[in-house]
Amino acid sequence: MNPRTLLAFIACSFACASSHALDPSISSLLRPQLSEDGKTEFEAMLSRGYKPLFNGQDLSGWRNPYPHGEAEVVDGEIHLKGNNKFFLVTDKTYSDFRISVEIHLPEGPANSGVMFRCHVDPEKEKMVYGYQAECDGSERRWSGGLFDESRRGWIWPSTPGRSEPKFLKHEKESKAAFATPTIRDALNRNGWNRFEITCFQNQITIELNGVKTVQWKDTMDASGFIAIQHHGEKGQTYRFRNLFIKELPNIVATEAVEIIEQSPVHVTKIDKDFTLVDFGKVAYGNIAVTLPKSAPFQGTMHFGEKLSKGRIDRNPPGTVRYGKSEYTTEKAESDKFIIPAPVNVKNIEQTGNHPPAVLTPNEWMPVMPFRWVEVEGWPEELKPESIVRRAAFAKGFDDNASSFECSEPLLNRIWELCKYSIKATTFAGVYVDGDRERIPYEADAYLNQLSHYAVDDDVQMAARTFDWLIENSTWPTEWAPHMVLMAHAEWIDKADGKWLSQRYESLKMKTLLDRSGPDGLVRSNQSQQQRDDIVDWPRGERDHYVFTEINTVVNAFHIEAMKKMAVMARAVGKEKDAERFEGRVELATSAFQKNLFNESTGLFRDGVGTDHSSVHANFFPLAFGIVPVDKVDGIVDWLSKQPMRCSVYAAQYLLDALFTHGADQKAIDLILAPNDRSWKHMVESGTTITWEAWDLKYKPNQDWNHAWGAAPANLLPRYVLGVQPASPGWTRATIRPHVGNLSYARGKIPTPFGPITLDWRNESTFQLDVNLPPGIEADLEVPAPENSTRVLVNGKRVEASQRNDRWILNKAVTGNVQVNVE
Structure with missing residues (x-):
């Protein structure tokens, strides 16, 4: 492992771990809880493209090369028994792969592991040797460590007498990494544990229950067998199940x-x-x-x-x-x-x-x-x-699945640019960050996902990208909670309970709970403040954000992720999890409002310890509904006076916040602003795919094919047309047009039941024509022109209540509906 890689891993280890003791009351919210029968996990692995290494019925494909030890299949599990150490080994060798193995240690002294790229030499006393992902049942707690069985000993962590001298150079750092609570407590000592090991060329990664424990480069072995271990304790039974492999590269x-x-x-x-x-x-x-x-x-x-x-x-x-x-x-x-x-x-x-x-x-x-x-x-x-x-x-991208047109021709051109940007960047089968790296990033993927739902009618790429990112996560702090947002958006769009239940447990480590303190707020150490807490990208788009231990933007994402986890917990029948998440939301929100709001300015500060208030510290909480009700108007008013002081990525959340809180025209004005920080600038440049940044002078290495810049593809249908799902799977929708100064808008919005078509006109009176496909009912909230007194549906007056500048219909509508506000 070269020094650069070692330092990067150390930074990652500490970024993923908190420096304080974890609250025992949230332990089940931190560690994935694998089911007792393993069926959900088995189906999840199949749905993610893995192939079984074990058929659940017999030991076909496996062998015991030792003269001792017993292996048998019991209720779909492999049970190993013996009085001496031995390994059950695959018949086949493998080179580049990702494997997943679940292990249940016996009570008492126990040690096991998963061998990979290992070797068998019947002439040797210790005939199975090579790489092993450690499953350590002792108080040492080195589970997830990398051990070179019967050869070089401990690699990461390393220790005198059990490691070669070259590995002892990182003894201090590696032991410190395994002493952090996130890694130290990753093993469920009395339950099932999932080990995931990725090998590609010279790179080895080990994850235990969703926690990355090792990232290492080594050239000793490029291929070999896979094996599981009985450590030799007399009378002990080691249990293994759900043994899967995905050979790499995976070309989706x-x-x-x-x-x-x-x-x-x-x-x-x-x-x-x-x-x-x-x-x-x-x-x-x-x-x-x-x-x-x-x-x-x-x-x-x-x-x-x-x-x-x-x-x-x-x-x-x-x-x-x-x-x-x-x-x-x-x-x-x-x-x-x-x-x-x-x-x-x-x-x-x-x-x-x-x-x-x-x-x-x-x-x-x-x-x-x-x-x-x-x-x-x-x-x-x-x-x-x-x-x-x-x-x-x-495949199957439907150009006719969606449409948008309004009285502002430039908005129409912008929507077409953004819609095509989504289509053009589907080339890889998952959402990637343009052509510079062709790597999926969580925040990019979430923005792509929202827009893909808005322009196409059979979106499978979002779920596929989610699965890719579960296996290939990236480094920014706020990118992890975006995985929760992605899963929730997929649930809301499709209401696929089976898909969600298979992936729910993998989301727990994405909430940042492991970095939260007794008050519910997430802490950031110096490394995280300097590198990982991203706020916005590129760095010059952060509006002079001041980074502190308790970061407002990081905590806004933390609270939003837990809100959505509570919703999904209930959806998969995990009521206790939902209650615990809701409790943490309440705790963290109270501390967030108390410690981060500056009463003297009426704004949220960037963090505890600074009085600087960036736009980011205010529009993220506003978009996520964390602002106290009596403070909303002040923050909206302040944001409405600001130019675009964030990137194309963060603009998704800024415009979400403005549209949601009544600043319709301000949001539209920012999209159309006559400067180089708007979509007007992009579309008038002649580009045909949105950019990674507003202009080259803001990001000199930007590319011109980056769909995280395509936010209007979802913002204009969701807000200007006003159509959003109100229940999972679109069985109920909300139609709430945000008209600004526009005189009309019309369009087609794809849903699982077929398209919703909508046409509204805003002149001296307001008229809305909407066609809902069978299976969808909609709640209507329509603008209330000055001096309007009633609402008609298909020519008949209906009960509606006026709230501020809107009429809210008391009953949901179905089918073809014309609404007139007079």
């Missing part, structure tokens, strides 16, 4: 994405050597050409996202894409010839100080984002019918 696009051939919109001869081909919009793909009937030739295909003086910009700024592929047709097997895009090495990295990049299928040949190609060296005039772009999009 193979089943989830399709290649579509697209014809160019313009073909322009530049000179005798170059022809410029324009496909109208950027998409991820490569090129296929129909070869002329001439002798074989060589050429170069130039791919680009940006033009400069009528030519592809070959030195674009930031990570705006340019690349070239040289080709020869000498060995072409048919007249249809595919020219792959050039490979960016970072797009295919599988190891390093970051999660693996998402790969695309080899049979596609490499793809990249581009709008234009310059064809160099074509032997004759290039005809439009001789070239196509092979573009990758999610």
Whole structure:
């Protein structure tokens, strides 16, 4: 392990662990509680694409190479018994994989583990040797540690007499990591425990009950067997179940994405050597050409996202894409010839100080984002019918599933840009962060998910991305609670109780509860303040945020995550969990309001110990409903006077907060602002996919294909049209248009029951026409024009109560409805 990787791991270990004793009353909310029969976990692993290593009936595929020890199958479990140490070993060897094994230790002295990439030598006294993920039942509590059985001893943590000298260099750091409460207490000593081990090339990661305990680089073994251990205690029975493997790399696009051939919109001869081909919009793909009937030739295909003086910009700024592929047709097997895009090495990295990049299928040949190609060296005039772009999009993406139009033409252009951004970035099968890394990040994924639901009618990618991120989490503090938000959004959209119950327990460590104190608030140590507590990205978008031990934005996400965990706990029948989460929400909210609100300014401060109030410290609590009722108007009024002082990511939450609390026109004005910090600037730049940042000067290395910048794709249907689900699965909806200064808006919103179509007009009176598909009823809250006195539904007056500037209908509606406010 190189020093850089070691330091990164140490930082991660302490970032994931709190420095104080954990509250025993919330222990069950911190550690996943595996079911007694294991059926939920078994089905969950199958649904996540894993294959069983154990069939639950017999020991097919396994062997005991020792002359001693007993292995038997009991009620779908493997039971190991013996008086001496032995291992049950797979028949097959494996190289790159992620495995999951559940272990139940016996009472009393016990030690076990999962061997991986291990070896069997019948000639040796200790015939099974190699890597082991430790399951330590002793008071030492090194469960999840990396041990090299019968070879090099302890690797992480390390200890004198049991480790080679080179590993003792990190003895202090590794033991300190295992002394932190999160890792130390990860093992459920008297219950089932899930070990998950990932090996790819030279990188090894071990997780125990959702807690990452080891991230290590080692070149000793690239492949080997998998084995489970009986430590040799007489009379002890070790139990194992749900043994699964997913071989890597996992290329999800193979089943989830399709290649579509697209014809160019313009073909322009530049000179005798170059022809410029324009496909109208950027998409991820490569090129296929129909070869002329001439002798074989060589050429170069130039791919680009940006033009400069009528030519592809070959030195674009930031990570705006340019690349070239040289080709020869000498060995072409048919007249249809595919020219792959050039490979960016970072797009295919599988190891390093970051999660693996998402790969695309080899049979596609490499793809990249581009709008234009310059064809160099074509032997004759290039005809439009001789070239196509092979573009990758999610299978079945329905361009007709949604629509939006309003009285402001620029908003319509922005919505179309954002909608296409969602479609174009589905190329990998999961939501990725554009083309710089092709890595899913939790916050990016959540924003993509919200917009994908709003523009497409059969969204499977959100759940697939959630599963990817459970296995490949990233580093920012607030990104972990986004996993709770993702699961909740999927539950609300589809009401799939089975899906949720299979994943509920994996969310507990995502709430930041392990970092919370007796008052319910999350603490951040110096490392977390300096690196992990992200607030906004890039750093220059933080509105001079002051980082302290108790961070307002971090705690806002913590409280929101626990609120949603309580909802999901009830949905899966975990009533006690729900009550405990609600108790923590109440505790933390009280402390949040007491310690972080500045009475003298009427604003939330950035944290305890500073009086600085950023916009972030106020719009996140406002968006999450944490602001006391009597303080809301003051914060909304203050935010309404501010320009866009956050990134395109945080703007999702800022605009959510403004729309929800009646500042409709301010939210619209920010989207349309005549400066370089708005979607007006993006759309007028000519881009066809949203950007990672407002402009290159705010993030010099930004890319031009980043869907976390596509928030209006969900904000305009959810707020301007006003349609949102009110119950899981859309059986009940809320329709609450936010009209601002717009005179009309109309559109189509996809739901599992079919689309909701809606058309409203806001003039001297307000009229709403809505068509609800069978299976959905809707609660209506409509604007109350000045001096309005009644509400009519299909021409008949209905009971409604006026609250501030809205009429709220007393009864839900179904079917085709026309509402008039007079």
